[in-house]
Amino acid sequence: MTEFDMMGLPDRLTRRIKAMGLTDPTPIQSRAIPQALDGRDVVGLAQTGTGKTLAFGLPLVAQMLEYGRKPERQTVRGLVLAPTRELAGQIVQNLRALVEDTPLKVGLVVGGQSINAQIKRLERGTDILVATPGRLIDLMDRKALRLDQTAFLVLDEADQMLDLGFIHALRKIAGMLPSERQTMLFSATMPKQMNEIAQSYLTHPVRVEVSPPGKAADKITQAVHFVAKAEKTNLLIELLDAHRDERAIVFGRTKHGSEKLMKLLEKAGYAAASIHGNKSQGQRDRALKAFKSGEIKVLVATDVAARGLDIPDVKHVYNYDLPNVPDSYVHRIGRTARAGKDGAAIAFCAPDEMGELKAIQKVMGISIPVASGRPWEPIQAPAKPKGRGGPAGKPGGKPGGRPNRRRRRPGRSGSGAKAA
Template sequence: MSDFDMMDLPPKIVARLAEMGITEPTPIQKQAIPHALNGRDVMGLAQTGTGKTAAFGVPLVARMLEEGGRPAPRSVRGLVLAPTRELASQIAQNLRGFCEHTKMRVQMVVGGQSINAQIKRLERGADLLVATPGRLLDLMDRRAVRLEDTTFLVLDEADQMLDMGFIHDLRKIAAVIPEKRQTMLFSATMPKLMAELAQSFLRSPIRVEVSPPGKAADKVTQEVHFIAKAEKAGLLIELLDKHRDERALVFGRTKHGSEKLMKQLVNAGFAATSIHGNKSQGQRDRAIEGFKSGDIRVLVATDVAARGLDIPDVKHVYNYDLPNVPDNYVHRIGRTARAGKDGAAVAFCAPDEMGELKAIQKVMGITIPVASGRPWEPMDAPDKPAGRGRGRRRGPRPGQGQKQGQGQQGKPKAAAKPSGGRGRRRRKPGQGRSAAA
């Protein structure tokens, strides 16, 4: 008898979980499922890859089966909101698995697909609807979906939805859902705005927490290469060439940069493709399917793939560009070492990325081992003679750049910028985030 049998779950769900190879609950499932089955609101803190979908999906399906009933036309009984198309697709796939051998209907609506086809599918209503906020609002504006009968609401990866600017969309959606509902919110981090959102959406929630923010999977080995930006592509090709038969996920910061890098890898003879915000949903789906099947060995992606991409056999994750948001690094490397397997995470750090690297190490509470190069040194102090500094330089220490800028505006003791300094300024945290979507 498994722990699932001890949770008062319907026997058909326990049997279905066993068919899916899910026999023992993960820590987040052990903590969340009993409270959710009792009808309590749940606030879960857990990283991706910890079994969160089953933590809310299993009790959601169980409670809806217990209540019975069928959805009215264009109505939804349970709603799951996710930040990206990829994550929504992953959730919908899992929920359909849990609902196998039942009459429950699971639908998904996301951007990048025909809205008319989605309107047609929703005419019969849905027991469970998985949606991205923007597309759901479009359908609500067209009166293609009604949420007046929705009594279950799940917000998955809520912190990422806030990062992507969905806060107003979430409030608009919640405003039309009955107050008498069960709400579950899952997030990898708990910033101040997230705490405020949870307070307004949940009623006396039970808080469950596993895998504290900033903690990577135990079986991920990490290393960093200190390398000039212009030399990154050559090093990546060299490293990828050592394991051509293994899957590798490469993260870039921008859509344009990721596409350009993918083409370089194809020209170098790798079976590579890319996913980012400029790709249609069909292109993104085909890229992921090719990666899962093994036809594609290298997937270049922006942070749209940092969460929700559940492919157990990803052996290597390369942070070609370090993320602006340090928590995204944890999500990125969480794409490897899944299902108890080993994995390797390799980061490339250019001179203008030292700030991002320091922020990542601070969040994780570790110093990432150095594979090659050495940490980029600070800029020379203004009073040092020219030519006495080190050959490798990075930008000014935090705050130093502001003082120099003030000096150029007329304040005393302005420092001239040394020749051969960095070519561009490091992005401020948060800049460029929308470009990666």
């Protein structure tokens, strides 16, 4: 008898879990599922890759199975909000695996896909809808769905939704939901603005925290190379060349830079693809499919891929550009060492990225081991002159003062200006 059997889940669901090869729940699952099954609102704090989807998915499906009837037209019984299309798609895959051989239907609405096709699918009502906030607002504005009968709400990776500027969309969605509902909020970090979201959405929630913010998986080997910006690509190619048959994700900071880097890697003979905000949903889906199948070995991405990509065989993560937000580093490197496997996270640090590196190490509470190079010396800004103006000793200047901007008139002895 497994711990899942002792949680009070329906028999058909425990059988499905066993068929999926799941035996022991992760810490976030063992602590959050019983609370959620009791009907409590839950705030779950855990890093990506710790099994949060099943932590809310199992109690959500378990309670949905008790309805015994189809949802009404254009209504949504359970709503799951996610910050990115990739994460939403990953959640849908996991939930559809859970509801296999049940009457429950899981729907997906995200940007980059035909909104008219989504409107048509929503007409007959939806048991569980996974959505990104922006597309959900678009559909509500078109009166394609109703949330007045939504009994369950999940906010997944809520901190990233705040980072991406979805706070106003979340407020609008909150106003459309019934006050009598169960809400679960899952996040890797708990920034101050999250308290506003928690107060707006949850009622007397139980807080479940299984790993401190900023902690990476134990099986990730980390290293940093101190390298000039102009040499980053050469170093990346050298490192990639040592494991051409293994999957690697390379994170860049900008969409343009990531696309340019991907093309450089293709010219160097690597099977590479890119994912960023300028790609259509079809392009992003094809890149992910090729990466998962092994057709593509190197995926170059912005932070749009930092969460929600559950690809167990990613052996290497390269931070080609260090992120501006320290927590993003933790999410990025969490794409490797998944499902108990080993992985390596390699960071490149140029002189102007020392501030980002120090912030990352402070959040994580560690010093990342140095693989090559030496930490860059801080760039000293020119000292500001004391007093009101320019430096002493220059023509037209005076100690501690500013340069005299008056020109001497021809024939004057200079008595109108003080000597420097």
